[in-house]
Amino acid sequence: MSTVKLTIDGKVAEVSSELTVLQAARSIGIDIPALCYDETLEIFGACRMCIVEIEGSNKLQTSCSTLVKNGMIVHTETDRIKSTRKDIVQMLLDSHPNDCLTCQKSGECLLQDYAYRYDANFRNHHGAMRPQLMDTSSPYILRDNSKCILCGKCVLTCYQVSDRQVLSFSERGYDTKVVFGADQTIEESPCVSCNRCVAVCPVGALVDKRQLGKIRNWDGNTTVVMCKACEYGCEFEVYSRNKENIAVTAKAPSNGRPLCLKGRLATELKYLENPDKPYIKINERFEETTWDKALGITELIEKINRLEKDNKEEEE
Amino acid sequence: MMTKERMDSIKEVLKPKIVEKLIGEDKVELRGDEVVLKGEYYKKQVRIALKNCDIVDPTNIEEYIAFDGYYALYDSLTKKKPGDIVEEIKNSLLRGRGGAGFPTGRKWDEAYRYQADKKYIICNADEGDPGAFMDRSILEKDPHSVLEGMALGGYAIGSDQGYIYVRAEYPMAVKRLEIAIKQAREYGLLGENIFGTGFNFDIELRLGSGAFVCGEGTALMESIEGRRGMPRPKIHRTAHVGLWGKPTIINNVETLANVPVIINKGYEWFRGIGTEESPGTKVFALVGKVENAGLVEVPMGMTLREIIFDIGGGAQDGKEYKAVQTGGPSGGCIPADLIDTPVDFESLGKIWSIMGSGGMVVMDENTCMVDIAKFFLDFSVEESCGKCVPCREGTKRMYEILDRITKGEGVEGDIERLEELSETVSSASLCGLGQTAPNPVITTLKYYRHEYEDHIHNKSCPAKSCKPLIKYFIEDTCIGCTRCAKACPVSCISGKVKELHVIDQSMCIKCGACYDVCPVKPIKAVSII
Known part of the structure; x- marks a missing residue:
């Protein structure tokens, strides 16, 4: 592995030749915007926000999919780039509902951040909007298609776990949408409610339904905790306000950590005073259940109870 | 196994028979020692890629052999090194015929030089432009020229596996290709140990499912790999990392059909045709x-x-x-x-x-250029894969503006907005489809800006084509023949025999039937205003 030297916005970066321009820039503290890039996912190249200008070429190039080269001179915020990024954000806003006031994602939404950064705003127009297809079938995930920017992160992260691969793209052009299973509701689809997709969604298209309406990102504190349900040790965020824990959400999966429903429920049970009732999917229907059943520990608890009872009897 | 002797004997027996038959049918004539199609239409044409079309029977491999088919492959496998073939194509300056015009030889050279245990050659037969049927004709009428071109490409870059990605909407082409591949295998021209040289090469068909974007190289490979046909970002060259991560070259049908002829006749001959920078x-x-x-x-x-x-x-x-x-x-x-x-x-x-x-x-003269731009944009909107933002969202907005303009609802600033969107879509889209989608708008704005302005400011269509902006009207030169009234599908024309007829504008659907049948000369009594 060799290293190369390149200049990004006047700063010199000495990085591995296997890095992309975006990775190199971030490594020296230059934040190139990107909606679809995630270092744990396959490079997708869909959002086009990470475009940069590289001297020697007239074309705008996506920094997520361009490898560094020795002597490269990169500019990441020229007027041309800024105006193109503004246009891209504007295009997304033109198809997006103007409901940041009530959106669960507000405050941690990348589209919102970039709209602010590039001064793009909602506007009235007579053209098409993404159709409203709200999927409320799951107690764990709320899907709002009208907010989807089709960055593909949810599809790619679901694809990484070989026995899941529930999400995919359907239709094409402006009608393109992300679907669960064979364009089913979350309930009917083989979705296992691991919330990987929710954790990577940059906007409010996929949100954690158990957090909905309770607390938003800026409205309290978050603590990162590690799940103890299995040896993977997936991370969760515990949201709290006034020292009361209010919600638990999955953090983006990394280093092969899969996330799962059982781990999430176990974490909720551990950290929340009054967790919502658990649900499990039985024959493509979500049904309310008991905590021991949801965590699959009914037999263990029975056994523990029996042993403790036996012990007590022996002592007596 | 096929041998030179066997090919010679096929040629010797069959060629005179075919020529005699075609001359008897008055279909062909001899131009030098070349057999060419006869007629005024063909006089100015020079046929290389189509040279066998309508001359040989595409379902009979022997007829292809009779017209020098597979000789280029024989000569190459027995007398030349792969590097020689690459050099020959490089020297020919052959450029890709699929659209972008990338030098074929350079593409082959990249794959030839890149070491790998497996390489692929793909024939892009996903022809999809509206009104285009060049590749279809070659596939239907001379499939072996493509197979031979692919085998030569395979030998040149060191690949033993080819794929033809052909659209399923070309059932005849698919059928002819299937027959051709089967026959080539039977004659030992595909498969193992071709001409006894130890060179193995086989070809499989892959059928597209009707997405225009799958003609884009990376989307085509995604499709062959069994994924949704969406372009992928080009982090590496396809010639290095292509199909299933292996070095791959993708050539268009017509490009490949040129290859055997170039190998047979040499690059100097090829460069004698066409222009210096675009030979052939x-x-x-x-x-x-x-x-x-x-x-x-x-x-x-x-x-x-x-x-x-x-x-x-x-x-x-x-x-x-x-x-x-x-x-x-x-x-x-x-x-x-x-x-x-x-x-x-x-x-x-x-x-x-x-x-x-x-x-x-x-x-x-009756073609409205705004309408044409709208037609092509409609196509791009329909065929956008939906992956990248500028193409998915931008072409849709451009179409909406054009649609408004042609309906007489254009507003001040529409042209400028079209120009801005064109710039963003062409500079920021992921693949060639998106990058070039605004071109019909850009060129019509460049050459026919006044037509846009007429639509927007005067609410009129200079070509008299946009229906919401035109009216059919009967002038007093009307002879009262009643033909228009009879032709009108909504019966909105009234008038007695030999008297002036009148169109009820509130009912008229602007179909133009009255205009077409009006017999008044030299200027029709039905006018479009």
């Missing part, structure tokens, strides 16, 4: 409002005038020629005053159009 010929599907529509193969550098007027016979029905659109949804409209432009990659690029894959749509 190009096949065009000459369509639209042209008198003689059809496939033409002409040397590069021939002017649009020669193609459209000398071969095509000019605009239909004596109407005035207005423009020609080249390059399909990625191309541009070339106005009448540029008719003497030579057709080659550089010259068309200079006037904001592209060579493209070979669609050539002729337009007459």
